[in-house]
Amino acid sequence: MSNIKKQIQELSDELRMHNHNYYVLDNATISDYDFDIKLKELQELEAKHPEFTDANSPTQRVGGAVTKNFETIKHAQRMYSLDNSYSKEDLLDWEARIKKMIDGDVQYTCELKYDGASISLTYVNGVLEKAVTRGDGFQGDNVTANVKTIKSVPLKLKGDFPPIFDIRGEIVLPFEGFNKMNEDRIEIGEEPYRNPRNTASGSLKLQDSAEVAKRPLECLLYNLTGGNLGVSNQFESLEKARQWGFKVPEVAKLANSIDEVLDFINYWDIHRHDLPFETDGVVVKVNSLQQQEELGFTSKAPRWAMAYKFKAEQVSTRLNSISYQVGRTGAITPVANLEPVELAGTTVKRASLHNADQIEKLDIRVGDMVYVEKGGEIIPKILGVDLAERPANSASTVYITNCPECDTPLERKVGEAQHYCPNYNGCNPQIIGRIQHYISRKAMDIDGLGGETVALLVNEGLITNYSDLYELTKEQVIPLERMADKSAEKLIQGVEQSKNIPFERVLFALGIRYVGETVAKKLARHYKSIDAVREASQEALVNVDEIGIKIAESVCLFFASEENNNIINRLKSFGVQLEMSAEELVGKTSLLTGQSIVVTGVFETVSRNELKKLIEDNGGKVSSSISSKTSFIVAGDKMGPSKKEKAEKLNVELISEAEFLQKIGFE
Numbered sequence: 001m002s003n004i005k006k007q008i009q010e011l012s013d014e015l016r017m018h019n020h021n022y023y024v025l026d027n028a029t030i031s032d033y034d035f036d037i038k039l040k041e042l043q044e045l046e047a048k049h050p051e052f053t054d055a056n057s058p059t060q061r062v063g064g065a066v067t068k069n070f071e072t073i074k075h076a077q078r079m080y081s082l083d084n085s086y087s088k089e090d091l092l093d094w095e096a097r098i099k100k101m102i103d104g105d106v107q108y109t110c111e112l113k114y115d116g117a118s119i120s121l122t123y124v125n126g127v128l129e130k131a132v133t134r135g136d137g138f139q140g141d142n143v144t145a146n147v148k149t150i151k152s153v154p155l156k157l158k159g160d161f162p163p164i165f166d167i168r169g170e171i172v173l174p175f176e177g178f179n180k181m182n183e184d185r186i187e188i189g190e191e192p193y194r195n196p197r198n199t200a201s202g203s204l205k206l207q208d209s210a211e212v213a214k215r216p217l218e219c220l221l222y223n224l225t226g227g228n229l230g231v232s233n234q235f236e237s238l239e240k241a242r243q244w245g246f247k248v249p250e251v252a253k254l255a256n257s258i259d260e261v262l263d264f265i266n267y268w269d270i271h272r273h274d275l276p277f278e279t280d281g282v283v284v285k286v287n288s289l290q291q292q293e294e295l296g297f298t299s300k301a302p303r304w305a306m307a308y309k310f311k312a313e314q315v316s317t318r319l320n321s322i323s324y325q326v327g328r329t330g331a332i333t334p335v336a337n338l339e340p341v342e343l344a345g346t347t348v349k350r351a352s353l354h355n356a357d358q359i360e361k362l363d364i365r366v367g368d369m370v371y372v373e374k375g376g377e378i379i380p381k382i383l384g385v386d387l388a389e390r391p392a393n394s395a396s397t398v399y400i401t402n403c404p405e406c407d408t409p410l411e412r413k414v415g416e417a418q419h420y421c422p423n424y425n426g427c428n429p430q431i432i433g434r435i436q437h438y439i440s441r442k443a444m445d446i447d448g449l450g451g452e453t454v455a456l457l458v459n460e461g462l463i464t465n466y467s468d469l470y471e472l473t474k475e476q477v478i479p480l481e482r483m484a485d486k487s488a489e490k491l492i493q494g495v496e497q498s499k500n501i502p503f504e505r506v507l508f509a510l511g512i513r514y515v516g517e518t519v520a521k522k523l524a525r526h527y528k529s530i531d532a533v534r535e536a537s538q539e540a541l542v543n544v545d546e547i548g549i550k551i552a553e554s555v556c557l558f559f560a561s562e563e564n565n566n567i568i569n570r571l572k573s574f575g576v577q578l579e580m581s582a583e584e585l586v587g588k589t590s591l592l593t594g595q596s597i598v599v600t601g602v603f604e605t606v607s608r609n610e611l612k613k614l615i616e617d618n619g620g621k622v623s624s625s626i627s628s629k630t631s632f633i634v635a636g637d638k639m640g641p642s643k644k645e646k647a648e649k650l651n652v653e654l655i656s657e658a659e660f661l662q663k664i665g666f667e
């Protein structure tokens with residue numbers, strides 16, 4: 001095989017692997033910039049050696065793929081990618097190419113390039129019929145149920161919409177929601193998500209729509225396709241889509257020349273940091289649909305559009321030191337302390353180094369010049385080291401072996417990235433962190449007590465765990481810094497009032513690793529009291545809906561500690577709610593315990609959501625798909641034929657709404 005041919009093949013294989021990581025696994029292993037450089041390299045090789053060009057080359061095809069987890073649907077019109085440009089020259093070249101192919105003046109629509117996952121929505125008579133991912137461009141995954149949970153996707157349109165059309169857009173996860181999701185994850189001891197794009201794309205492919213509904217996704221639309229749309233240009237079509245009820249960002253602008261396009265680009269290169277969602281560039285489109293039609297498509301992208309990619313903002317600065325933080329769960333996070341530097345409008349002084357593996361991968365050393373990049377995430381990231389600048393006397397970073405706070409030897413479980421300090425009861429930041437979590441708003445919501453006061457109380461030796469809060473007296477608190485008679489009074493009252501907080505929130509407040517708000521609710525509703533949770537075996541816990549082995553292990557570990565049991569007994573003696581109250585228990589039975597039930601069709605007496613709640617209240621588990629494990633199906637009106645067939649095949653019993661309500665004694 002010739003050398004060039006081999007080179008082309010190897011490069012293609014590598015790019016295919018990256019496409020798979022990026023689109024299917026939502027877990028890229030190289031930066032977009034490096035990916036684009038490699039793709040360009042392949043393009044140039046192929047251009048010089050057309051004899052080796054393959055119709056399946058990554059330069060000729062849209063990068064994604066369909067997955068096995070969803071029904072595959074063919075797109076009525078193909079979904080394309082976009083050609084990329086990085087400079088004014090690239091844009092002028094593009095203009096010259098199109099001007100050769102069409103007559104007359106050209107106007108351009110400039111839009112932002114939203115960074116998320118592409119989606120195609122089909123509307124029939126103004127009603128959302130399906131939502132399909134881009135897939136390989138010809139066919140994609142049917143993710144309708146998931147997309148329906150996104151509030152900015154209209155299920156019904158208004159105004160003068162055409163009877164049938166597709167509209168394309170991007171599903172994104174705005175920064176605010178993304179950061180909040182990560183705070184929640186960190187709070188229960190999970191690794192934070194990497195970036196909004198992967199998280200948006202991953203969310204779309206979840207199997208459980210109820211889980212998708214919890215994620216604050218948005219759908220931004222940019223393109224109408226289909227015949228007889230009643231519009232003659234792109235700008236107008238955006239306006240129309242807005243009128244029909246779609247979320248179309250208002251920033252789009254008409255430009256009469258490439259110079260005006262560049263004004264738009266330069267403006268947004270700076271102001272993109274003020275946007276609520278991530279953008280990675282600008283998309284420039286020939287405005288006239290007639291001219292678009294004349295220009296047509298290459299095998300991968302429209303000739304009438306061009307993406308201009310912003311350069312990610314990067315700076316280099318010196319790594320002054322590495323420090324190690326201990327979290328509430330004992331997790332150790334290494335932090336890079338940097339020589340302060342301006343980046344994307346803020347001064348950056350610190351960056352997370354995540355864990356020991358990351359430090360090793362970067363081979364980062366104190367004294368190195370490092371590249372720092374800031375996306376929309378709160379914490380900037382370190383991309384790499386400028387080896388040319390490495391000081392001659394530099395030494396490899398040796399990860400700490402003992403806790404920086406209590407000197408206990410650190411532990412790291414097989415398969416986990418993070419090191420932990422196992423000194424659960426004696427490590428100060430863990431003790432303080434647990435009490436801070438206990439009093440936080442979503443947990444016991446103790447008015448009049450803040451995180452700093454908790455630290456003071458611990459450091460003064462007044463409390464060593466959250467149950468001690470209930471024995472605090474006003475006299476003990478008044479001498480503390482910034483405390484006065486009134487604030488001390490308020491603190492004591494706040495603690496007293498927390499005795500009314502319902503059991504499910506108390507369970508969350510205990511700070512059991514991996515037991516977040518949702519899991520605490522599930523456990524509380526299933527077991528109904530702390531004693532029942534405490535006695536549950538690991539096997540029993542795993543059988544509860546949505547409780548996996550990791551959570552079950554963690555719960556068992558928590559209750560295996562004598563210290564924890566003492567604290568809980570103390571909470572009980574003070575009157576904290578450690579079981580469901582009589583009111584909460586009304587209508588709750590264990591009639592359906594251990595049963596997995598599918599709900600399908602349209603119901604008369606109760607709504608679908610009420611039905612699901614009834615199942616859960618009576619101890620059953622609602623499952624979204626029929627399998628051999630299904631105990632029975634509650635079938636309403638209009639049950640789909642494919643579900644019926646599946647039920648028959650697996651011999652699963654169907655019962656009517658009325659029969660079900662009778663079964664659980666619902667009046």
Ligand SMILES: NC(=O)c1ccc[n+]([C@@H]2O[C@H](COP(=O)([O-])OP(=O)(O)OC[C@H]3O[C@@H](n4cnc5c(N)ncnc54)[C@H](O)[C@@H]3O)[C@@H](O)[C@H]2O)c1
Pocket residue numbers: 018019021022023028029030031032033035036062063080081082084111112113114115117118119134169170222223283307
């Ligand atoms: N790091 C990796 O491993 C890796 C692997 C594959 C791809 N990638 C990255 O993904 C990019 C290629 O992805 P792609 O093929 O999806 O192309 P793209 O993301 O560069 O551009 C095409 C997409 O832009 C989206 N888009 C957003 N706003 C738009 C608007 N206003 N108008 C029209 N379209 C808009 C559309 O969904 C369209 O499908 C590459 O540039 C590369 O950086 C990275």
Ligand SMILES: [Zn+2]
Pocket residue numbers: 326403404405406407408421422423427428
């Ligand atoms: Zn420690």
